[in-house]
Each structure stands twice: as structure tokens, then as C-alpha cells.
Amino acid sequence: MSEQKRIVVVGAGMAGVQTAVALREQGFEGRITLIGAEHHPPYDRPPLSKAVLLGKTGTTAFEVDFDALGVELRLGLQVTGVRPADHEIDTPAGPLAYDSLVLATGADPVTLPGTVGVPGVHLLRTLDDALRLRPVLEAQQDVVVVGAGWIGAEFTTAAREAGCTVTVVEAADRPLAGTMPAEIAAPMSAWYAEGGAELLTHARVAAVEPGAVLLADGRRIPAGAVLVGVGARPATAWLAGSGIELGPDGSVTADAHLRTSAPDVHAVGDCASFPSGRYGARLLVHHWDNALQGPRTVAANILGGATLPYDPVPYFWSEQFGRFVQYVGHHADADEMIWRGDPGGLSWSVCWLRGGALVALLAVGRPRDLAQGRKLVEAGAALDPELAADPSVPLKSAVRKL
Incomplete structure (x- = not known):
């Protein structure tokens, strides 16, 4: 591409920032404009539910010198639409032309019906969200957390560390109902009580009142503050009417090279789904590692370099209740599950196999299992189930010999 x-990159989170960095690293010398809707300099999100909430740090800004990179950074600018036929995006400051456009707008938290704008009801997605919640923890208020997913568990951990009384209400019969099987969630349920929090399952919220949460069964739970953590959806509403194809889940339906249905438009990170040949399914991955890896593929494709299809092994981690939880792969189509260690203990793992090959692994306090398992998933290695079930046997030693 000429100078x-x-x-133009829309979205200044991890995916957007890394796209700009990757473009420069791969030799692009033309103009790069990075647009962020927030006024804060681009920042990392994982510390929001930990260090920022607890007042251990006030910022998690990326250590990227945008001036030195020659990247025009436009913050506090909300993009309202895109017109692919004109190669322009629309903003309150006027239209902006592009030769190539990258959609990296991430995801928005799902809100609880009837609670938007209600005093004392919080979300946790942005730096401003975390800063608004910090005084709640400092005041050791009674907190109700709606949703026992990953973010609910992480926030509960921080709130308990701060000395808050925490009640977690979950509509399903267990934590992580949307992501983990019941057998896995069962031992995790005990972590809440162990951490000093009360977990209520089969509990639906009927209303949020001043100082309380009212459940559908009539129970009234005191609440100085409410944290809603019931999931996130791709931030793609602004693409309505653009002709860019979206999936039923709201994600931009990118192809195997992260190209969208519109010419010269790519999508990456939490807002984009992609077809995985490895797993035979379209994946929407809302995790930090995906936002780190995808930009290299986008940059290579924009610049015309040869690149393989984007087909990563998904990875994420969570720190909760004194445990480091890591997951790698995709277990939806697995046909065998193998435990490694006692799920009632502090460290254990679960392997998922499909046709004898390792396709996913969950590790609780077993980082070596995760490190070895990630390589084995990438290689499509077959495991000996008996050896894999022995936690004293390194996973790499459980590979079947051909």
C-alpha cells in the first residue's frame, strides 16, 4: 500500500491498539487513525475487576507511544455509521474517509431490564465503571451481584476482599451455566461460601428498589449497590443499515481471514465471529487473548501479505476466590471428559477429548497442565485416558504413542 x-481503526481497546501496532510492525507507512469512544487513553481491561476496583492503581493505560508510531489518536468520538460504498464512516464531527477500515468496537455489557439509569445499579466494563464502583467497596456496602459468571465471580472476590457483604443471585441452577457443564460448576459453587459470599441459584430478579433487590419468589435482599454481570454482546448496533453482515448473536460475521462482507473492511476482537476449521464451528470469543492475536492477521491481510486463516486455540484466565483459573480450547463437541485431581481441592484440571484428541482443558491452580495442554490442543494430540487421569503424570507424557 502506498503512503x-x-x-481507520474504530475501537481503541486491545484489538484496536494492537491492530495499529501490527500495521506499523509489518511495514505500513501510510496514515493510521485510531478512534475511541471513551475519553481515557487506551487501556487494558483485566485489571479493572482487580487492582482498579481495590484502589491499587488508578490507570491501566497501554504503554504505547502513539506519537512515535505516527498513529492519529481520536478519543471521545462516537462513530455512528459506516457507508462502505463511499468508503466513509460517520461521526458527530463529520464523515471520515478510509481506504481500509477495521472494526474493533468490542462488546457492551448486557443490562438488566428496568435498571438502566437506576441509582446504585452498576456495570463493570469500562474504567469509569470501575472508578464508580471503587467507593462502594471502600464504604463496605452490602452488594448484590446479579449473575454468577466470570465477571460476577471476579467482582465478588474483590468486594469480599474489601469487606463488603455480598449476595450473588443467579437465574440458572449453577454458576457459569452458559459456559461450563454442571459437573464442573458444582465444585465452583462451593467457592462462594468459602469466600464468604452467599450464592442463590434459581433466583430471578423482579425489581431493584431503593436499598434492595426484589426476587421473583418474593425475597427481598438488602443492597446498597447492585452489580449486573449477566454477559456481553458485540458492540455493533451502529452498523445497522450498513450492509455489513451480522450474525444472530450480533457479531460481525468475518471470514477465515477476518474480512467482513464489505470490501476493504475487516473485523477483530470481541465484536467479530470467525469460522474455525479446528472446531468446525463459528466462534465468538470475548477474551483478551483473541484481541491480542487477531490484529496480526488483520494487518497482514490489509497489507497483502501471505497469511494463514485465523484459527486460534481460544484461551482465557480468571482470578477468583484465591484461585487462578485457566481455560484453553473449545469443548462443545467433545465426547469424553477426564478429571485430573480432586475438584474439592485447591488444584485440579479437566481434559476434554474428541475422538481421543485433546480439544480443551480447564486448569485450576495447575499452570503446568495449561501450558502443556495448550500445545497439545494446538497439535491435535491424542491422549491415553488412563494416563491423562493421573494428576501425577505430566500431560505431555500422556500422549498416545503412534
Whole structure:
């Protein structure tokens, strides 16, 4: 691409920032404009539910010198639409032309019906969200957490560390109902009581009142503050009417090279789904590692370099209740599950196999299992189930010999 070319990246989170960095690293010398809706300099999100909430740090800004990279950073600018036929995006400041466009707008938290704007009801997605919640923890208020997913568990951990009384209400019959099988969630349920929090399952919220949460069964739970953590959806509403194809889940339906249905438009990170040949399914991955890896593929494709299809092994981690939880792979189509260790203990793992090959692994306090398992999933290695079930046997030693 010539120096006159202009690449516009919409979204200044991890995926957007890394796209700009990757473009420069791969030799692009033209104009790069990075647009962020927030006024804060681009920042990392994982510390929001930990260090920022607890007042251990006030910022998690990326250590990227945008001036040195020659990246035009436009903050506090909300993009309202895109017109692919004109190669322009629309903003309150006027239209902006592009030669290539990258959609990296991430995801928005799902809200609880009837609670938007209600005093004392919080979300946890942005730096401002975390800063608004910090005084709640400092005041050791009674907190109700709606949703026992990953973010609910992490926030509960921080709130308990701060000395808050925490009640977690979950509509399903267990934590992580949307992501983990019942057998896995069962031992995790005990972590809440162990951490000093009360977990209520089969509990639906009927209303949020001043100082309380009212459940559908009539129970009234005191609440100085409410944290809603019931999931996130791709931030793609602004693409309505653009002609860019979206999936039923709201994600931009990118192809195997992260190209969208519109010419010269790519999508990456939490807002984009992609077809995985490895797993035979379209994946929507809302995790930090995906936002780190995808930009390299996007940059290579924009610049015309040869690149393999984007087909990563998904990975994420969570710190909760004194445990480091890591997951790698995708277990939806697995046909065998193998435990490694006692799930009632502090460290254990679960392997998922499909046709004898390792396709996913959950590790609780067993980082070596995760490190070895990640390589084995990438290689499509077959495991000996008996050896894999022995936690004293390194996973790499459980590979079947051909």
C-alpha cells in the first residue's frame, strides 16, 4: 500500500491498539487513525475487576507511544455509521474517509431490564465503571451481584476482599451455566461460601428498589449497590443499515481471514465471529487473548501479505476466590471428559477429548497442565485416558504413542 493510503481503526481497546501496532510492525507507512469512544487513553481491561476496583492503581493505560508510531489518536468520538460504498464512516464531527477500515468496537455489557439509569445499579466494563464502583467497596456496602459468571465471580472476590457483604443471585441452577457443564460448576459453587459470599441459584430478579433487590419468589435482599454481570454482546448496533453482515448473536460475521462482507473492511476482537476449521464451528470469543492475536492477521491481510486463516486455540484466565483459573480450547463437541485431581481441592484440571484428541482443558491452580495442554490442543494430540487421569503424570507424557 502506498503512503497515501489511510487505515481507520474504530475501537481503541486491545484489538484496536494492537491492530495499529501490527500495521506499523509489518511495514505500513501510510496514515493510521485510531478512534475511541471513551475519553481515557487506551487501556487494558483485566485489571479493572482487580487492582482498579481495590484502589491499587488508578490507570491501566497501554504503554504505547502513539506519537512515535505516527498513529492519529481520536478519543471521545462516537462513530455512528459506516457507508462502505463511499468508503466513509460517520461521526458527530463529520464523515471520515478510509481506504481500509477495521472494526474493533468490542462488546457492551448486557443490562438488566428496568435498571438502566437506576441509582446504585452498576456495570463493570469500562474504567469509569470501575472508578464508580471503587467507593462502594471502600464504604463496605452490602452488594448484590446479579449473575454468577466470570465477571460476577471476579467482582465478588474483590468486594469480599474489601469487606463488603455480598449476595450473588443467579437465574440458572449453577454458576457459569452458559459456559461450563454442571459437573464442573458444582465444585465452583462451593467457592462462594468459602469466600464468604452467599450464592442463590434459581433466583430471578423482579425489581431493584431503593436499598434492595426484589426476587421473583418474593425475597427481598438488602443492597446498597447492585452489580449486573449477566454477559456481553458485540458492540455493533451502529452498523445497522450498513450492509455489513451480522450474525444472530450480533457479531460481525468475518471470514477465515477476518474480512467482513464489505470490501476493504475487516473485523477483530470481541465484536467479530470467525469460522474455525479446528472446531468446525463459528466462534465468538470475548477474551483478551483473541484481541491480542487477531490484529496480526488483520494487518497482514490489509497489507497483502501471505497469511494463514485465523484459527486460534481460544484461551482465557480468571482470578477468583484465591484461585487462578485457566481455560484453553473449545469443548462443545467433545465426547469424553477426564478429571485430573480432586475438584474439592485447591488444584485440579479437566481434559476434554474428541475422538481421543485433546480439544480443551480447564486448569485450576495447575499452570503446568495449561501450558502443556495448550500445545497439545494446538497439535491435535491424542491422549491415553488412563494416563491423562493421573494428576501425577505430566500431560505431555500422556500422549498416545503412534
